[in-house]
Amino acid sequence: MKQLYFILTIFVACISYGQSNIKGIVTDGYQPVAGATVSLEIPNYITATDGDGAYLLEDVPAGNHTLTISYIGFKTVTKQLSVTPGKELTVITTLKEDDKALEEVVITGTMKEVSRSDSPIPVEIITPKLFRKNPTASLFEAVGMINGVMPQLNCNVCNTGDIHINGMEGPYTMILIDGMPIVSALSTVYGLSGIPNSIVERIEVVKGPASSLYGSEAMGGLINVITKSPSKAPTVSADYFFTSWGELSADAAVKINAGKASSLLGINYFNYNVKADKNNDNFTDVTQQNRISIFNKWSFERKENRLASIAARYVYEDRWGGEMQWTKQFRGSDSIYGESIYTKRAELIGLYQLPFTEKIFTQFSYNWHNQNSWYGTTPYMATQQVGFLQTYWDKQFGENHTFLLGAALRYTRYDDNTPATASADGTENRPQNTPLPGIFVQDEWTLNDKHKLLGGYRFDYDRNHGGVHSPRVAYKFSPDVQNTFRASFGTGFRVVNLFTEDHAALTGARQVVITESLKPERSYNGNLNYVWKFPAKPFILNLDVTAFYSYFTNKIVGDFDTDPTKIIYANLNGHAISQGISVNTDLQFNFPLKLMAGISYIDVFRIENTLGESQRIQQLHAPKWSGNFIATYSLPNNYSVDVTGNWYGPMRLPIQPNDYRPEYSPWYCTANIQFTKKMDYGLEIYCGFKNIFDFVPRYSLMRPFDPFNKDADNPVSNPNGYTFDTAYNYASLQGRRVFLGMRYNLGI
Structure with a gap:
């Protein structure tokens, strides 16, 4: 032993x-x-x-x-x-920070992966790391952290909104998911409202026309939501927060491996069911909402690393706003006013690289959107289906030419209960069926290490408007690693699709009138961009300056002024201009402080020719001055503080004759502060204040005591002839609120 x-x-x-x-x-x-x-x-x-x-x-x-x-x-x-x-x-x-703002790989500008600094097209980026500094319940709010991008609420009752880029209205902004034009027309606002934040890799923004690659609707710019690759996503991630106003947001994702396939399943749930009337007008300050979104993406391992993926998303939302006494039994009635919207939406997105020696990709998408809405006594029932198929060939010729050749087909079927889909005599329903085939070509020519030239052209054919040509040219000059100059010129177009939810939201108070057969809109845009990177011992400074000029013809204009009870739409007899300059700065000190700030000057107006005279009219909801700011300071023991905010100058608002409300909004700022504690194993606890200055608009609804205009014609009680109006809006009616939340990320 x-x-x-x-x-x-x-x-x-x-x-x-x-x-x-x-x-x-x-x-x-x-x-x-x-x-x-x-x-x-x-x-x-x-x-x-x-x-x-x-x-x-x-x-x-x-x-x-x-x-x-x-x-x-x-x-x-x-x-x-x-x-x-x-x-x-x-x-x-x-560890060194993976600075997405400097060397992120982008695809939106040229439809292929290049580093952001090498792209001849300026692309701005927002990452989950950035929008976690101010937690939001949807990407619709998160994109407001980008200078020059403004989520705009258009209705004080139903809180319908759209996204403005460089002051241009929502219909000029194309929204993509993984490069697919999955969101358009009727469903624009829902494209960003129900995407789980946990499945987003980054958001890329291109300002200015991009129709030479993406076709109709990319007139003012585009937003591309890039979802995470399942193989690279965290095993488990979650984000949950609630606010003192009663808002509750839950976001979670899980990665599943199954042989040569991997899956990412994301769920987003948002609920707000607390009636608030802080301004005492007997109307809800914020719509009541109940929304759930489910997203599932699969990627597959293939020979020679060829790509293959498919994703699906389903969104359901029930939201309403109106008088405090409103319940669903009053939906569509004329006794108690309410605006109620039921939305169902399904999406399918796919990518497949063909098994050839050449790099040939096929992309497809399909979305179905159903909306059941009542705006007071006005119903809006609509269904839209959009199918999209695209194939393109990515070819490298020698060392200097990167070539792209592709063809696309978009087919849209739209049906609603308005005159838009009715016969001329109104006796027969005729859904709109709109095929839009197109071909495109692009060549990126690297002249040498300092000079790069890009040329592109697209031809689309619409059966109602004929052929549409969209050329583009861009040039990049980098004399050294610290300085980059870019210049670009491009065109954009938008096929007429007037009846979208943002217009219908106003019909609770105004009648939509179309005075003529509308023509497709066109835009011509020029951009100059300069980027300066200045590394110094105490800090690193990055400066990004962009000047832009856009000229629009056949612009579809909504006339709010001629008749306060109507919105009159017609092609502009004249032209419209969007011009300005934006500056973005990024300052990283050698101590744990990082500052980001942006400022934009934007002048958007139209020149209207009437009876031989020209009149200059300022664009509604387009402030000339705006900006954003982000400051992050890291403290010992894994604590950090984030201060974020946006500020806006006066913007023109729709007013009625003899209106007592000012035509221009005041200067205002919404600021937020967040405190974060990083715990062990990827757990974070955060809390803070939103709208810490407690800013809310002074004026909101006109005549909220008579929302059905039953007494509007009474000259004694209403001598000025005012009518109920929900369109006078420029900021949320939510005041200061506290939030508390938790995040969790487990491994990769």
């Missing part, structure tokens, strides 16, 4: 002598990083850093090993280590 004990002791000692421990600390240069994944290339040697950024890998076999350290938002670090038997190894690692 003593001999056996001696042999076992010697055996254990030999094993112990052939092993060692690896310990270390992970920081970001200022403070410990908790929850970072630390692993070796051999199985079962994986751990995570604790709250002090420390980790320990025990009983590591002797020899050469590869240590990998990764954390979301930072660049992955790999180190080659030599483990000596019986000797503990200590490793200190500093």
Whole structure:
């Protein structure tokens, strides 16, 4: 027995002598990083850093090993280590921020992956890391953190909105999901309202016409929501918060691996069911909402790394706003006013790289949108289906030419209960069926390391309007790594599709009138962009300046002024102009403070020719001055503070004759502050205040006591002839509110 004990002791000692421990600390240069994944290339040697950024890998076999350290938002670090038997190894690692704002790979500008700094088309980016600094329940609100992009509420009762880029209205903004024009016309506002934040990789914004690649509706700019690849997404992620106003937002995603396929399932739920009337007009300040969105994306491993993915999304929303006494039994009645919208929406998106030597891709999408709405006593029942198919060939010719050739077909079927889909005599329903085939070509020519030239052309054919030509040219000059100049010119067009939800939302108070057969709109745009990167010892400064000019013909204009009870639509007899300049700055200090700020000057107006005279009319809801700001300061022990906000100058609003409300809104600012504590293993707790200055518009609804205009014609009680109006709106009626939330990310 003593001999056996001696042999076992010697055996254990030999094993112990052939092993060692690896310990270390992970920081970001200022403070410990908790929850970072630390692993070796051999199985079962994986751990995570604790709250002090420390980790320990025990009983590591002797020899050469590869240590990998990764954390979301930072660049992955790999180190080659030599483990000596019986000797503990200590490793200190500093992670560098994966600065998406500087070298992010973008695809929207040219329909192919290039680094942002190499793209001849200026592309602005918002990442989940950025919009987590001000948690929102939808991407519709989150894109407001981009300078020059304004989520605009158009109705004080139902809170319907659209997204303005450089002051242009929502119909001029195209919204893509993974490069597919899945969101358009009727469903624009819902495209960003129900996407789970947890499945978003980044959002890319191109300002100015992009019809040469994306066709109709990309007149003022486009927003492309890039979803995460299932293979690269966190295993589990979640974000939950609620506010003192009673809003509740829950967002979660999980990754599932199944052989050569991987899946990302995301769910978003938002609920607001607290009636608030802080301005005492007997109307809800914010619509009551109940929304759920489910998203599922699959990607597949294929030979030679060819791409294949498919994704689906379903959205259901029930929202209403109106008099405080309103319940669903009054839906459509003329006794108690309410605006109620039921929405059902389904989407399918796919990408498949053909099994050829050449890089040929096929993309497809389909969406079905059903809306059941009542605006007071005015019903709006609509169904829209959009199918899209696109195939393109990506070819490299030599070292200097990157060529793109493609064909696309979009088919839209639209039906509603308005005159838009009725016969001339109104006796027969005639849904709109709109095929829109197109072909496009693009060549990106690298002249040398400093000069790059891009040319593109697209031809679309509409059976009602004929052929539409959309050329584009762009030039980039980079004399050195610190300076980049870009110049571009492009055209855009929009096929007539007037009856969208943002117009119908106003019909509760105004009648829509079309005075002529509308023609497709055209735009011509020029951009000049300059980027300066200035690295210094105490800080790193990035400056991005863009000047733009857009000229519109056949612009479809809504006349709010001629008759306060109507919106009269017609093609403009004249032209419209959007011009301005925007400046973005990014300042990173050598201590844990980062500042981002932007300012835009935008002048949007139209020149209207009437009876031989020209009249200059300022665009509604387009402030000349606007800006944003973001400040982040990291504190010891994994605490951080984020201050974010937007400010706007006066914007013209729709008023009635002899209106007591001012025609222009005041200067105002909405600011937010958030405090965050990073816990162990990817857990974060955050809280803060939204709208800390408690700004709300002074004026909102006109004659809320008579929403059905039953007494509007009474000259004694209403000498000025005012009518109930919901369109005088420029900011949310929500005041200051507290929020508290939790985030969680588990591994990659």
